[in-house]
Amino acid sequence: MRVEAVELHRLAIPLVRPFETSFGRQTGRVVLLLRVRTDVGDGWGECVAMVDPFYSSEFVSGCEDVIRHYLGPAILAADVTAESAAGLFSFVVGHRMAKAAVETALLDAQLRAAGRSFGSYFGAVRDSVECGVSVGISPSIPQLLDEVSGYVDQGYRRIKLKIKPGWDLEPVAAVRELLQPGALLQVDANTAYTLDDVEHLRELDAFDLLLIEQPFVEEDIRAHVALAAAISTPVCLDESIVNTEVAIDAIERRATSIVNIKAGRIGGYLEAVRLHDACLERNVPVWCGGMLETGIGRAANVALAALPGFTLPGDTSASDRYFAEDLTEPFVLRDGTLDVPTGAGSGVTVRDELVAAWAERPVEVLLRG
Ligand code: OSB
Numbered sequence: 459m460r461v462e463a464v465e466l467h468r469l470a471i472p473l474v475r476p477f478e479t480s481f482g483r484q485t486g487r488v489v490l491l492l493r494v495r496t497d498v499g500d501g502w503g504e505c506v507a508m509v510d511p512f513y514s515s516e517f518v519s520g521c522e523d524v525i526r527h528y529l530g531p532a533i534l535a536a537d538v539t540a541e542s543a544a545g546l547f548s549f550v551v552g553h554r555m556a557k558a559a560v561e562t563a564l565l566d567a568q569l570r571a572a573g574r575s576f577g578s579y580f581g582a583v584r585d586s587v588e589c590g591v592s593v594g595i596s597p598s599i600p601q602l603l604d605e606v607s608g609y610v611d612q613g614y615r616r617i618k619l620k621i622k623p624g625w626d627l628e629p630v631a632a633v634r635e636l637l638q639p640g641a642l643l644q645v646d647a648n649t650a651y652t653l654d655d656v657e658h659l660r661e662l663d664a665f666d667l668l669l670i671e672q673p674f675v676e677e678d679i680r681a682h683v684a685l686a687a688a689i690s691t692p693v694c695l696d697e698s699i700v701n702t703e704v705a706i707d708a709i710e711r712r713a714t715s716i717v718n719i720k721a722g723r724i725g726g727y728l729e730a731v732r733l734h735d736a737c738l739e740r741n742v743p744v745w746c747g748g749m750l751e752t753g754i755g756r757a758a759n760v761a762l763a764a765l766p767g768f769t770l771p772g773d774t775s776a777s778d779r780y781f782a783e784d785l786t787e788p789f790v791l792r793d794g795t796l797d798v799p800t801g802a803g804s805g806v807t808v809r810d811e812l813v814a815a816w817a818e819r820p821v822e823v824l825l826r827g
């Protein structure tokens with residue numbers, strides 16, 4: 459494929475409700491979108507980086523810069539395919555979220571041209587996926603219960619509560635009490651704890667949680683090994699999993715018995731399929747994480763979540779959990795599931811008028827030559 463132009467679109471989209479985690483509170487999503495214009499047609503990619511480097515070291519402006527100065531020029535200088543992108547980008551260390559966005563745009567262009575869907579290309583075995591919902595830290599327990607009840611009524615198949623020191627046992631107990639017996643419940647600490655908290659975290663064992671996600675800093679695999687040995691709640695890594703090899707190492711060391719797969723965090727969907735395959739081979743259940751994506755990123759996540767190893771509901775919630783209006787046709791929850799798009803490429807159509815309306819700055823275009 460020959461790439462003629464790379465467009466960088468930086469948008470700001472309001473969220474329907476603030477989203478608070480142990481690392482901060484967001485009222486909107488600043489999102490970097492890429493459109494590649496190629497000799498076989500256009501493709502879109504969404505970058506999962508947040509506006510601040512609080513979830514990972516990557517952030518929107520950093521990704522813009524890496525694409526502007528390195529990844530964009532690289533795909534404009536040589537013939538490229540989604541399959542050759544990772545190799546072409548290997549001269550840049552890290553910056554996986556930026557790389558993932560570019561690779562996904564290339565894949566979208568290439569599969570649209572071939573008339574093939576992301577789901578078919580990834581190896582999807584289902585035409586719809588079970589959905590969970592990630593619930594932010596709330597100003598109070600009654601407000602949390604209100605929000606959770608709303609999601610339960612909508613049909614979400616699993617609740618994930620964001621926790622941090624001072625907001626853990628009490629909200630988890632209250633939500634467990636609210637839910638039907640056997641309902642799926644899990645927690646996500648986004649690195650807010652330390653090994654000094656092991657005795658405290660052990661108290662979560664009383665609530666029959668599916669898993670606790672990323673209690674400790676991303677580099678500290680050893681601390682997760684120690685926690686996993688000390689509590690009965692399964693430990694699941696998110697931030698720590700930066701590629702397939704790191705995941706295999708964490709699995710073999712028993713730091714993680716379940717893996718949260720986010721294609722953006724590990725450099726793209728091709729790597730996500732590799733990671734899925736490695737986990738499936740080892741009988742390690744996986745689920746599809748989310749980063750408050752618009753319909754562009756969500757379409758690809760839902761296709762990924764249709765692979766056989768994704769046996770737990772993902773953070774693949776409906777468009778209306780995030781946005782009053784989505785950038786594509788909305789993803790609508792039906793009996794707790796979302797349909798896997800079947801059209802070519804991502805299978806969704808980007809609403810150019812919304813891309814223009816939510817632009818934070820004029821589109822930046824990188825040209826060949
Ligand atoms: O840790 O999974 C996370 C959102 C932004 C950054 C990190 C995380 C999240 C979520 C929301 O939990 C998942 C979603 O609904 O997209």
Ligand code: MG
Pocket residue numbers: 646648671672696697718
């Ligand atoms: Mg997480």
